[in-house]
Structure formats: structure tokens, C-alpha cells
Amino acid sequence: MDWNSPLVQVILRLVAITVAFVGVLMIVAYTVLAERRVLAFIQGRLGPNRVGYGGLLQPFADLLKFILKEDIVPDKSTRFVYFLAPVIAIVCALMTMIVYPFGPEITLPWIGHIQLVITRFDVALLYVLGITSVGVYGIALAGWSSNNKYSLMGGLRSSAQLISYELSLGLSLVGVILMSGTLDLYAIVEQQSGWNGMQWNLFRLDRFQLLGFIVYLISAIAETNRVPFDLPEAETELVAGFHTEYSAMKFALFFMAEYVNMLTVSMLATTLFLGGWNGPGVASIPILGVFYFLIKVIFFLFLYIWLRGTLPRFRFDQLMNFGWKFLLPVAILNIIFSATWAYFNVFGSMN
Amino acid sequence: MVALLFILFAGLAVGCALSMVVQRNPLYSAISLIGVFISLASLYVMLAAPFIAAVQIIVYAGAIMVLVVFVIMLLNVEEEVRRTLRLRFLIPTAVLLAAVLIAEAAFVIYSVQSEGKPLQDPSTSEVGLTASIGTGLFTTYLLPFEITSVLLLMAIVGAMTLARRATQIPDNAIIIPGAQVLPKHTIDPNVVEDPTPVITHTTAEAAEAMGEEDPHDLSKID
Numbered sequence: 173m174d175w176n177s178p179l180v181q182v183i184l185r186l187v188a189i190t191v192a193f194v195g196v197l198m199i200v201a202y203t204v205l206a207e208r209r210v211l212a213f214i215q216g217r218l219g220p221n222r223v224g225y226g227g228l229l230q231p232f233a234d235l236l237k238f239i240l241k242e243d244i245v246p247d248k249s250t251r252f253v254y255f256l257a258p259v260i261a262i263v264c265a266l267m268t269m270i271v272y273p274f275g276p277e278i279t280l281p282w283i284g285h286i287q288l289v290i291t292r293f294d295v296a297l298l299y300v301l302g303i304t305s306v307g308v309y310g311i312a313l314a315g316w317s318s319n320n321k322y323s324l325m326g327g328l329r330s331s332a333q334l335i336s337y338e339l340s341l342g343l344s345l346v347g348v349i350l351m352s353g354t355l356d357l358y359a360i361v362e363q364q365s366g367w368n369g370m371q372w373n374l375f376r377l378d379r380f381q382l383l384g385f386i387v388y389l390i391s392a393i394a395e396t397n398r399v400p401f402d403l404p405e406a407e408t409e410l411v412a413g414f415h416t417e418y419s420a421m422k423f424a425l426f427f428m429a430e431y432v433n434m435l436t437v438s439m440l441a442t443t444l445f446l447g448g449w450n451g452p453g454v455a456s457i458p459i460l461g462v463f464y465f466l467i468k469v470i471f472f473l474f475l476y477i478w479l480r481g482t483l484p485r486f487r488f489d490q491l492m493n494f495g496w497k498f499l500l501p502v503a504i505l506n507i508i509f510s511a512t513w514a515y516f517n518v519f520g521s522m523n
Numbered sequence: 524m525v526a527l528l529f530i531l532f533a534g535l536a537v538g539c540a541l542s543m544v545v546q547r548n549p550l551y552s553a554i555s556l557i558g559v560f561i562s563l564a565s566l567y568v569m570l571a572a573p574f575i576a577a578v579q580i581i582v583y584a585g586a587i588m589v590l591v592v593f594v595i596m597l598l599n600v601e602e603e604v605r606r607t608l609r610l611r612f613l614i615p616t617a618v619l620l621a622a623v624l625i626a627e628a629a630f631v632i633y634s635v636q637s638e639g640k641p642l643q644d645p646s647t648s649e650v651g652l653t654a655s656i657g658t659g660l661f662t663t664y665l666l667p668f669e670i671t672s673v674l675l676l677m678a679i680v681g682a683m684t685l686a687r688r689a690t691q692i693p694d695n696a697i698i699i700p701g702a703q704v705l706p707k708h709t710i711d712p713n714v715v716e717d718p719t720p721v722i723t724h725t726t727a728e729a730a731e732a733m734g735e736e737d738p739h740d741l742s743k744i745d
Contacts, residue, residue: 178524225682253550294652298577303583309557309592314552318598324596331593355653 188290189270196269201231205410207477214481241420242405246319252499253317258418258425261310263431267303272439274357275449275462287464288449289358300440303397304358307443308334310429311414318417328411336495337394337401343503344387347510348444351379360394361448362398369454369464372447380513381505385445386399387499394495397430398476400483403491436471526597528569536562550595560584572651 205220205227212219218488221227245254275288294298308331315327351373352360364372373381394401407411415426442448446468449461539558551675560583567576649655660668 182524229539250550253554283616295577298574298581298653302577302585305581305589306557306561308585308589309554312589312592312596313554329588330594335593336587338585419728444590484667 174370185290192269192290192313193266195433196201196266196432197428200428202234203431203434203473204234204427206473207228209511210474211481214478216334216438219303235424238421238424243420243422244417246417248319250317250319254417254420257310257314257317258422258429259310260313261307261388261429262425264303264307264310265429265436268300270435271299271357272443273361273448274465276454276458278403278458288359292356292358293354296357297345297349297360297444299387300436301338301470304433305334305338305438307429307433308498310426314418314426315414316413320417322410322412324406324415326410326416328484329410330414332402333394333397333403333491333495335393337499339393340495340499341395342501343500343507344384344391346380347384347446348373348379348506350514351381351508357443357448361443361450363446365450365454369447369450369452370463372445372450373446374445378517381445381506383502384508385441387446387503391495391499391503392441393476393479394434394491397475398434399480399484400418401491402485403488434473434476435469437464438469438476441472442468524571529566532562532565533583534570536566550592553592554597557584557588560588570651571648574653574656574705625711 182194183396195318208230209221209227211221219227223233246252254465261383270290273289273291273292275284277287279285306417311334312327315323315325315330318324348360349355350361354360360373364376373379374385397403405415415423418426442465449465451460451464454461456462538561539555539562543555543559544551546555560579564576564579564584565578567573
């Protein structure tokens with residue numbers, strides 16, 4: 173069989189993308205379960221533990237319920253846009269999944285060497301930023317088309333918040349790009365494989381990126397509408413924000429999109445700052461890389477859940493002031509600092 | 524394969540562009556325009572210019588159109604009703620300009636074909652890659668790049684100045700905390716011509732200025 177013929181390559185890619193989507197949605201399902209259990213633990217409750225052993229089948233019970241619920245469309249909604257909005261949200265969330273390298277090059281029996289990444293290209297990082305910025309439309313249009321004042325307020329708040337924090341998110345990554353000299357995520361991960369797999373961008377003194385990492389982490393929480401930045405769906409003021417009028421599977425699509433976005437920013441943080449699949453022993457046993465990657469991503473997901481159980485919500489003016497007057501200047505400062513640091517190269521190249 | 528993808532994305536771009544012009548609802552027009560931008564980005568990818576494609580998505584689809592959609596939502600612009608054409612003279616102008624554009628495109632295609640160069644495979648080209656664009660910007664085209672950045676800075680400063688001026692409160696208005704901004708003559712009709720503002724900082728002062736009792740004065744309550 174000719175592995176290099178275009179048709180075989182296209183089919184292989186399609187299979188890989190399908191497998192990745194299914195995997196991502198499984199992780200999302202169990203993140204939701206983990207969130208409910210961990211939050212319950214933080215609040216001194218039990219959480220869902222009836223379906224399956226310790227509640228392990230709960231996500232499937234939820235899914236079944238979402239499918240079987242009545243799908244309500246408000247009479248005065250703008251029909252076409254109302255249907256389009258959840259589709260935009262979930263498609264944009266899932267599309268970024270194809271560029272993350274989740275493991276090093278492994279050798280399979282009669283296939284040969286393959287890199288554990290679905291596709292590599294020159295502008296992978298810009299692709300991620302671009303697709304996530306298009307995802308705003310899902311929320312904004314959902315708020316507008318529902319013909320409900322709470323939805324509209326939620327949609328407007330959300331788009332204002334996403335536009336504001338996108339800036340500091342993008343700028344906080346410039347430091348890493350500057351130091352790595354490439355936008356290809358696989359190459360960025362490969363550069364961090366020294367020191368027996370522990371030469372992560374966060375730890376390297378020649379690439380000092382602690383400030384960038386902190387700015388990224390905060391903006392990423394705001395980008396995914398999570399506590400303490402969950403104003404678009406502040407239930408005490410706005411019922412449920414932009415998805416007030418959505419029910420059944422359409423609501424589930426928004427719900428999944430939110431968790432997929434969480435996963436996206438966790439994966440990006442892992443890739444850019446925490447060395448991606450690098451870790452001790454990956455050089456000799458490559459498949460260990462997938463394990464390390466998952467551990468790091470799960471750490472970030474846990475951090476999100478932990479924050480949700482700990483922090484109260486911002487006020488809207490505080491949110492805007494924090495984004496524009498604090499986070500953005502700090503991100504710009506980080507760029508200036510990184511450029512100076514790279515120019516004078518105090519610690520030399522550590523490779 | 525490539526031809527198939529080209530037909531798909533080019534068709535999508537043309538379809539979305541037509542829909543943008545034809546739609547009555549401004550929000551539908553905006554959504555169609557986003558569709559045009561995304562299909563154009565796909566075409567750029569096929570021409571081996573991934574950087575331009577990514578920038579197209581980030582700047583146009585992700586930033587500018589979000590602002591447009593935001594404004595349409597905020598102002599809640601209603602569906603356009605068919606008006607009598609006041610600007611009738613624009614129709615022949617539009618036809619003329621469209622004809623010029625088509626002639627231009629035809630001329631470019633004709634001159635490229637008459638050169639007789641063989642078609643290049645775009646996938647082997649390095650021009651569209653990030654590194655070559657960056658090198659070009661900071662060596663050969665450094666001066667235009669710097670001039671553009673100064674222009675952008677001027678635009679930012681200008682936007683800020685304009686936005687700031689709009690929020691200034693006119694001199695002949697007074698502010699009553701907890702109430703609303705009222706023109707001065709609503710309090711005292713005799714001073715319509717008097718431009719000096721009466722400034723009150725608390726509800727008590729405002730009540731005094733309006734000749735009323737302070738609603739929050741605790742000593743008046745038994």
C-alpha cells in the first residue's frame with residue numbers, strides 16, 4: 173500500500189481528526205463530571221455518585237437527557253441565526269484541536285515513524301488565536317437572536333469581555349514566540365526537550381517567561397468565561413446570560429464549547445510554557461510523552477475547577493479596568509522585557 | 524483535489540458577497556461578510572500564504588467584524604425599508620466602476636497569459652511563510668513599515684481624543700447626585716441666560732439648590 177498517495181493521506185487525516193474529536197469530547201464529558209465532584213467536595217457535598225461506579229457513567233446519562241429534552245425555539249427569535257450560533261460556537265472550539273502536538277515521534281510496527289500531531293503548519297499559533305477569535309460570534313449572535321433582554325445583555329457583555337482579554341492573551345504569547353523564533357507548535361515543544369525533558373520555557377532563565385505565563389493564565393480564564401470572570405452568565409443578574417433561551421441539545425453544544433475552550437487554553441499553556449509532552453524519560457520511552465501531556469492538561473483543568481470553588485465574581489467595571497488598565501500594560505511590559513532579555517542574552521543559549 | 528477545493532471556496536466567497544449586498548437585515552449582511560473573509564482566508568491557504576490567511580482571520584473576521592456586529596446589536600438597527608431612491612445618480616456610477624474593475628481584472632489575466640510563463644506550483648513557494656514576510660518587513664521594507672506604525676499610532680491617539688471630548692459635560696448643566704443631569708433653567712427659570720454652573724456634590728446640596736427638603740435628612744424623620 174502506498175502511504176504517500178494523496179487520497180490515503182486525506183483519509184488518514186480525516187480518521188485522525190475524527191479520533192481526536194471523539195477523544196476531546198470524552199475528556200470534556202469527564203471534565204464536567206470532575207467539576208461536579210470536586211466542587212461538591214469543596215462545598216462539603218457528595219455530588220453525582222449514583223450512575224455507575226462513583227458516578228462514572230453520569231456524563232452519558234446527562235447526554236441522553238439532553239437529547240431527549242424538548243427543543244424549544246422562542247417565537248420571536250431570529251430563526252436562522254438562532255440555529256447558527258451554537259454551531260459556530262462548537263465548530264470554532266473543536267477546530268483548534270488539530271494543531272496541538274500530544275506526543276513525540278513514535279515508531280509503529282509496519283507503518284514507520286509518525287509524529288503524534290494531526291497537522292503541522294507554519295502558523296499554527298496564529299491559527300489557534302484566529303479561530304478562537306471567530307468563536308466570539310457564537311456567543312454574540314446567540315444573545316442577539318434569542319430576542320430576550322437578558323440574552324442580549326449577556327451576549328454584549330461577553331463580546332466586550334472576549335475582545336478586551338483577547339488582546340492581553342495574544343500579547344502574552346509574543347514573548348514565547350520571540351524566544352522560540354517559530355509559530356509551529358511542534359517545533360516550540362521540541363525546543364524544550366533539554367535537561368532530560370525538563371527544560372520548559374517556564375523554567376529556562378535564558379527565556380524568562382514567568383510574567384507572560386501569569387498574564388496568559390489570567391486572560392485565558394477570562395477568555396473561557398470561567399469564574400471569577402463568568403459575567404456573561406451571571407445567574408444573579410442575567411438568568412443564564414446568552415444561553416437563557418437555549419434548551420436541549422443546543423444548550424449542550426454551548427456547554428460543550430465552553431469546556432472544549434477550557435481544554436484549548438490548557439493545551440496551549442502546556443505546549444508553550446510547560447514543555448508540551450516533554451518530561452523525564454521521554455527520550456527512551458516516547459509513548460510516555462502522551463501521558464505527561466495529559467497530566468499537565470489535567471493539572472490546568474483542575475486549577476480551573478479549584479478557582480471556581482474558591483473565588484467570587486468580578487464586577488463588570490472592575491473586569492474592564494483590570495483587563496485594559498492592568499493586564500494589557502503588563503503584557504506589553506513583558507514584550508519589552510523579553511526583547512531586551514533576548515538581545516542581551518545574559519544566560520547565553522542553554523542548549 | 525485542489526481544483527475542487529478552489530471551486531468550493533471561490534463559490535462560497537462569491538455567494539456570501541452577493542448575499543451581503545442583497546440582504547435587508549444589516550446583521551445578515553455582516554454575517555455574510557464574515558463568510559467572505561473566511562472563504563478568502565481558505566483561498567490564501569491554498570495559494571501557500573498561510574500567514575496572510577491567519578492575519579485575515581484574526582484582523583478582519585476576528586476583530587473588525589466583531590466590532591461591526593457589536594454596534595449593530597447595540598443600536599438594534601432595524602430591517603431596512605425600501606426608500607425612494609434619492610441618490611439615483613449613484614446607480615450608473617456603480618455600474619461604471621464595476622465595469623472598470625472587471626476590465627482591470629481581465630487586463631491582468633491577459634497580460635499574465637501573454638507573458639507565457641509556465642504556471643508555478645504554489646506549494647513549493649517560500650514567499651508566504653512567516654519567516655520570509657518578517658525578514659522582508661524588517662529589512663527591505665523597513666521604512667514603509669515604520670511609517671505605517673506611526674500612522675496607526677496617530678489613529679489611536681486621534682480616536683482617544685475624539686472619544687474623550689464627547690464625554691465632557693457641557694458647562695451649563697448641573698449634576699445632581701442620585702438624580703439626573705438637568706439644564707439649569709429647570710431649577711430657576713430666571714437664569715436661562717446665566718452660563719455659570721451650579722455644582723452640587725451631595726444629595727443634600729442638590730435638594731437645597733432645588734429649594735426642596737433633603738430627602739435623606741434623618742432629623743426630619745420622627
